[in-house]
Amino acid sequence: MSETLIEVRDIGKRYGNVIALSGVTTSVHAGEVTCVLGDNGAGKSTFIKILAGAHPHSDGELVVDGEPRHFTSPRDAQALGIATVYQDLAVVPLMPVWRNFFLGQEPTKGWGPLRRLDRETMKRTTSTELAAMGIDLRDVDQPIGTLSGGERQCVAIARAVYFGARVLILDEPTAALGVKQSGVVLKYIARARERGLGVVFITHNPHHAYPVGDRFMLLRRGRSMGDFPKSDLTLDELTAMMAGGAELEALSHELTAELGQDSEVAQTMSQDVKVLDT
Amino acid sequence: MTAATQATAADERVSRQSTLTRVLRRPEVGALVAAVAVFVFFAVQTEVFATANGASTWLRSASTIGIMAVAVAMLMIGGEFDLSAGAMTGFTGLAVGVMTTHWGLPIWLAILISLLLALALGVANGVMVIRTGLPSFIVTLGTFFVLQGVDVALTKAITGDVAIQGMxxxxxxxxxxxxxxxxxxxxxxxxxxxxxxxxxxxxxxxxVLLRTRAGNWIFAVGGAQTSSRQVGVPVARTKIALFCTTAGAGWLVGMLLLFTTSTVQSNTGIGQEFIYIICAVVGGCLLTGGYGSAVGAALGALIYGMTNQGIVYAGWDNNWLKAFLGVMLLLAVLLNEWVRKRAELAR
Structure with a gap:
């Protein structure tokens, strides 16, 4: 097994008397993708916030590179090479891709009043780094807002990788994307894994998680439903655990009653349930 | 990007952009076209406008407005407004006037103290905006009224007059x-x-805007403040520095007005704050921040200066200036909105 970057043992988080998360155990290895799955409100955000250093954990152990840690700020996590790509991606839509790529950490040349942005290096590095992630950008000078959602996600990932991330935490990177764009992002997740990064992929979609994941940790109502290596789990099992097959079937009936037999939504839904049952 | 997709050797997905298209996308182009049009119009309409003598008048009027418009444009790109900028030009001039003519301070010392006062007010504006999270429009509207009141009341109390004499x-x-x-x-x-x-x-x-880190941060804090903070841009420092810039520009213009005319009225600069904003917007600044140019704001001021003086030369009622400014502003806002939509939504 490859190098263990992060180990989470029985970790939990309480806000006063609210238990947001408890008993979560999983690990992140270099060159592997650890998927964190769960429905809305399952505790995914709390879990990322612990890893990203935004909120310290209140129970259990967080071990990075073999040493127990207790992050008190996102800087602590960043210093250890743990980078988080949030859903809003932290990009400025009207600024060119290359300016966004280096925002906050711009390389300069010259000194005194002549200290200026090293534009050539910035543009060239942006191009090559994106190319290394397999992103073939038309023009690094275009505003990042003109890129598609998937491409923007990829720029954010490439930026984190370039600035020394060893562990990449991706917060629902495919949530707002169409089918095709999601595929593109999944490709880049696989690419990051090939480059030897440990990836924590947070999602509520088992169909996105399964193809790229090496390890799956499921959350439900703030509790872990288990931590499985890929060899122990099939996609159908994963989907069933995620959705709770019975719940989905009930929802399907409800929709059919509400919208009628011919409704496209209802048909898709019952189709999904059938797939689950087989 | 236009629909006329033309394959190139570099990348077939980018339709070839003519130099013209590239130039047209710059924020200051609208203002440049308008400036040329205004110049040609008055040069043809009036005898004096295009002479050296005529030009010296409208250039001077454009210059002081222009310095402020450029500073205000930087602040607007950074996502904030400064309504106290106009009153600041009067305040700094009056401060030097009072300190030298009434208190007998050495003139350079008075100039320095006036600069420090201006910068302190800039910091105060910035800190209040950052700390409270209130819109800078309201905060600086407050400082604007304070300055306006102080300018008149304090000058009257100290000198017994509403203008500085004997400078x-x-x-x-x-x-x-x-x-x-x-x-x-x-x-x-x-x-x-x-x-x-x-x-x-x-x-x-x-x-600063195009070639330095500070410039990158200015565009970033105006374009997306939360994102900027997440990637480590010093948001508070950038914004406070921008408020200091408008205050410092107010001081510079205050000195220019004071030493060109050797007097200053206590109501100097009042009512000009919106002219600066109009010039910045005509020059391509978005009211929402994150986009604009210093050259554009300077051109906006040039348009203002030329029209202001051209109307006088043409012998028209100079109230037409206001109507003209309003039309320019509306056209500019429509143009800027269109540019922004293309930049943000084009796929």
Missing amino acids: SLVPQYDQPHAVFGSALDVNGGSLYVSVLWWIVVTAVATW
């Missing part, structure tokens, strides 16, 4: 007059030193 009798008046108020003879017209200051300020602002 040119102050010892060493010649030195700052040479720096801020002199004029060169060019071809029968006078080139005021304020025009040179205007060009320098515009050049420095352009350099």
Whole structure:
């Protein structure tokens, strides 16, 4: 097994008397993708916030590179090479891709009043780094807002990788994307894994998680439903655990009653349930 | 990007952009076209407008507005407004006037103290906006009224007058007059030193915005403040520095006005704050921040200066200036919105 970057043992988080998360155990290895799955409100955000250093954990152990840690700020996590790509991606839509790529950490040349942005290096590095992630950008000078959602996600990932991330935490990177764009992002997740990064992929979609994941940790109502290596789990099992097959079937009936037999939504839904049952 | 997709060797997905298209997408282009049109119009309509003598007047009027418009444009790109910028030009001039003519302070010391006062007010504006999270429109509206009141009331209380008198009798008046108020003879017209200051300020602002880290941060905090903070841009420091820039520009213009005319009225600059914003917007600044240019704001001020004086030369009622400004502003806002939509939504 490859190098263990992060180990989470029985970790939990309480806000006063609210238990947001408890008993979560999983690990992140270099060159592997650890998927964190769960429905809305399952505790995914709390879990990322612990890893990203935004909120310290209140129970259990967080071990990075073999040493127990207790992050008190996102800087602590960043210093250890743990980078988080949030859903809003932290990009400025009207600024060119290359300016966004280096925002906050711009390389300069010259000194005194002549200290200026090293534009050539910035543009060239942006191009090559994106190319290394397999992103073939038309023009690094275009505003990042003109890129598609998937491409923007990829720029954010490439930026984190370039600035020394060893562990990449991706917060629902495919949530707002169409089918095709999601595929593109999944490709880049696989690419990051090939480059030897440990990836924590947070999602509520088992169909996105399964193809790229090496390890799956499921959350439900703030509790872990288990931590499985890929060899122990099939996609159908994963989907069933995620959705709770019975719940989905009930929802399907409800929709059919509400919208009628011919409704496209209802048909898709019952189709999904059938797939689950087989 | 246009629908006319033309394959190129570099990348077939990018339709070839003509140089014209590239130029047209710059924020200051609309203002440049308008400036040329205004110039040609008045040059044809009136005898004096295009002469050296005529030009020296409208350039001077454009220069002081222009310096402020450039500073205000930087602040607007950073996502904030400064309504106290106009009153600041009066405040700094009055401060120097009172300190020298009534308290007998050495003139350069008074100038320095006035600069420090301006910067302190800039910091105060910035800190209040950052700390409270209130819109800068409201916060600086407050400082605007405070300054307006102080300008008139304090000047009256100290000097018993509403304007500074006897400025040119102050010892060493010649030195700052040479720096801020002199004029060169060019071809029968006078080139005021304020025009040179205007060009320098515009050049420095352009350099800062496009070539430095600070410039990158200014665009970023105006474009997406939360994102900027997440990637480590010092948001508070950038914004406070921007408020200091408008205050500092207010001081510079205050000095230019004081030493060009050797007097200053206590209501100087009042009502100008919106002119600066209009010039910045005509020059391509978005009201929502994150986009704009210093050169554009300077051109906006040039349009203002030319129209202001051109209307006088043409012998029209100068109230038409206001109507013209309003039309320019509306056209500019529509154009800017269109540019922004293309930049943000084009896929």
